[in-house]
Amino acid sequence: MDSAAFIAATRYCRRKVVTRHLDAMEFRHAIPQGSLVELVAQVTHTGRTSMRVLVNLYREDMYSDERELACTGTFTLVALDDAGQPVAVPALNTAEERALAPHR
Template structure:
């Protein structure tokens, strides 16, 4: 039986959704609140996966809605841990829309979320440092 290689803490997650009418505003584009919910979920998953701890959102910073996302487009949400403090992790999150017919992809939204790792008593706890960039 082959041994598995050592696990390096992953720093990225990817999620995919399709924009349905119930996700949109009166203009037929993705509602900002829905975009924020998907982004917060990706930030949570990236931070929890990286730290292997319970995490909570402490702060969201400068979410830029650059381009609209329309009904029927696929949305790839990418969360990456980009900075680590003692108990906090900054996760950059991007929403990339893809037209399923043409394959055209566009970066539509980007933001940063600060997540804090908690111990069993709900107090901030330390997380591992980011590995050096290769």
Template structure:
């Protein structure tokens, strides 16, 4: 198979999950900790994929739980690299539910994560600048 050359590093990751009872509280809605774990994973993947480096979470900011996520719903977790510093990447993450029967989608949770790229010795290292959006 011939590799596909990358012109610009990818800035987005999408993951899908189904909410099972073991992901929920006594009210049948997604545990906040589970939502944060999925969000951190998407932030990690988006930043690592963009930088092609090992990355770690430095900070999570302003996570807003707008709507409950219920057992049986599909959840799409979308992580987008939106800002880049010398070694840091800011990743916006959204949890969007989708009703598998009707196709109705709703933004339920949104947050921002700051990820740091590391070199082979575990020290912060530079990452490429974001491509210009004209």
């Protein structure tokens, strides 16, 4: 899931990024051996140099249409310049952040 967060953050800011924090992880369903998994990651909030990325892991039975959200995680990643120092990231606009924010 961290790799999916890394890819989403890198694609968003087109910079080197590092994981700063795993904010939350919620395990909803077991993932039996032999299951297919799909990871969906999106930047939901930006700070000056950081991005919050929500990652949803969906579990799918290989031999049926059964698909369910099995796990969610929220990661904070920081963008870095070529010297390894934090660098500004593009801001999400407020409407985008509201639309992407996880519903609680």
